Amino acid sequence: MVDVILKKGKEKAVLQRHPWVFSGAIERVKGKPANGDLVKLVDAQGKFMAYGFYNNQSRVALRLLEWDEHTPVDEQWFRTKVATAVQSRSYILQDGRTNTCRLVFSEADYLPGLIVDKYADYLSLQILTSGIENNKAIIIDELQRLLQPKGIFDKSDASSRAHEGLDTVNEVLAGSPPPELVEVKENNLTYGINIAEGQKSGFYCDQRDNRHLLAAHTAGKKVLDCFCYTGGFTLNSLQQGVASVISVDSSALAIETLKKNIVLNGLDATKHAAIQSDVNKQLRKFKEDGEKFDVIVLDPPKYAPSRSALDRASRAYKDLNRIAMLLLNSGGLLATFSCSGAMDIDTFKQVLAWAALDAGKQVQFIYQFCQPEDHPVRASFPEGEYLKGLLCRVY
Template identity: 45%
Template sequence: MSPITAQLILKPKREKSVLNRHPWLFSGAIGRVDGEPQPGDLVQVLASNGRFLATGYFNPHSQIRVRLLSWDVDEQIDEDFWHGRLQQANRHRQRLKLEPATTAYRLVNAEADGLPGLIVDKYDDFLVIQSLTAGVEAHKEIILAALNEIWQPKGIMERSDADVRAKEGLPKISRVASGESPPETLVIQENGIQFGVNLLHGHKSGFYLDQRENRTAVTHPHHVANKTMLNVFAYTGGFGLYAIANGAAQVTHVDSSYDALVLAEQNVGRNGWKRPQDEYLAGDAFDILRHYRDTDQTFDMIVLDPPKFAHSQRDIERACRGYKDLNWLALRLLPPGGLLATFSCSGLISTELFQKVLFGAAVDARRQVQVIQTLTQGPDHPVLLTFPESAYLKGFLCRVW
């Protein structure tokens, strides 16, 4: 059992977020610290009158000073705690009945599963973990042992290489944490479509698992059959492969990474499709879209799935300009009746703000735009009501005229 090393006493009238069970406690709410906790140590959070509020893990290097784990004074944060939370997440995923058609999905979604800073993804017989906080780092060996006991994978990869670790005072790590190393290209299935993924060097944990339901919705046959698609920020094929499976006449994949596009083309062949008509363009998405605008190129459907544009509050204005320019360019390339599927994975950009940005792009492009479906992350990426920040992925499927 990990001992409680300190007590954090809040300033007067600063306990509301803790009482509302938001799992983050910022440094500005803390009045004093009784004890000398180290990064990752367990601490108790007390109201200004000394009343117990919650237990969490501490990090003096982060503005999020405590990540809260439990609001029960009697709950011990020990091996049984970690094992129980992981088992609960496992039960929730089993109820989704994703397999056998889908063999890659999220098992643990950090705060939304009551485990702040821990992400676990399943890729066939392998697991990929991301340790994003000092608290998870301090308990990582316990967590790895529980993962092996519950899921019995062939191997566990650690992809703790996200930029957010720097804010926690942690180095980036990418390694085989347990068991076998996966093949350089591991083949997974998503809704029966085969994708090759690189678990040690691919984006995120290897694949964009959160877009699974959106790939299905956007590429329904009545949207894509016998149509042309421009798949921007295509990575290893994603939306484009779903469109091919549903009868798209031609798909153009655009990404900044040549290696990702090579894997995308291999994924097309891996599914038995011969597609000489498709294109794979490596380059800057904005430049390519401008070229299409200047040459009067059009597409029946465009998918925009860019990386995160806003990493902090100071990035929001610049990010909104980027999203607006991107969507403005795309709207210029669609004929009347064309479809635009546009996304933001920036947690700091709300759905309402993203819709306002899209509205601005539509006005400037002088196009009428109908939202025909609002899109979000899949059910294996749940949203915790007390932690609205867990609703990070938002998108709109739009008809343009």
């Protein structure tokens, strides 16, 4: 096994079991490992530190896996990690109200670059690192052994794969192809999921708890659901008996699927309107038309993919939330989210405070949303805490 030598003074993060080693922290590599090869990380004196995946094309040159020199990272190691991750989520699916969740969450489950989501009898998988790609056959076999899914679909189409020297993939890995719409249940609501063509792995199960929590505030209210995708917040609001709900998304496929989901659940479509539009443009049109709402949901895509984008993203979040605040009736509720890992909750609160100041509004933070239990945050990898949100009362 090739030795990768860490620069002197760069040991702290490794000793604290952070799983990333950046290329600038590496002194030299003894040999020429291929991308995705397992290597041994040693300190400047040659003392063992950890095993990890190597990739010289990525800014994260090493993704660490195991800190015990006497524990081999072999086939059984991968099988154990996959099995542990899957079994730790079993309770989420036990009562029959929900049959979709995240089964493997990358670094949080000690498998950097592997994401596995369960959608009823199908699995959707994303592989974002060359090391996991090299061990894909083992992972697929273990998932089949544990779950016997009807099919496993590889949705590894993220642009980040290019940083690892990998092409994008969109194909069936095992079993049968998923139908155009796979019906899944979340909190006793049914959703049609387009695994092959939908965003990310097909469905945002990270908002499961937040959709349910917010719905309790929507009965009898006029609701606006922005970046609605296939209708998670919309459906929960309709189930609670809203006065009306308008859903806005730029994706025609998302809007079409949302309408099907309303019919699928037997909800009152007369209380719903869907608008395919850029959200920022639509919010400005609502303002021009003098529209007002009691509850607004803002669940935008990732504005800050990295810390270098944080300033620009902060301005975008501020402007988006400022306009939403102007559209709320006095005392109305704004449920606003950020899925940017680079933006922590304190920064997000500051952005909202700036938005309130610019809008001439007073804002109370009355609840803090977070990602659910199937998206755990590893103590040594705080970067895994990406989803945060605030329920705000606006005057």
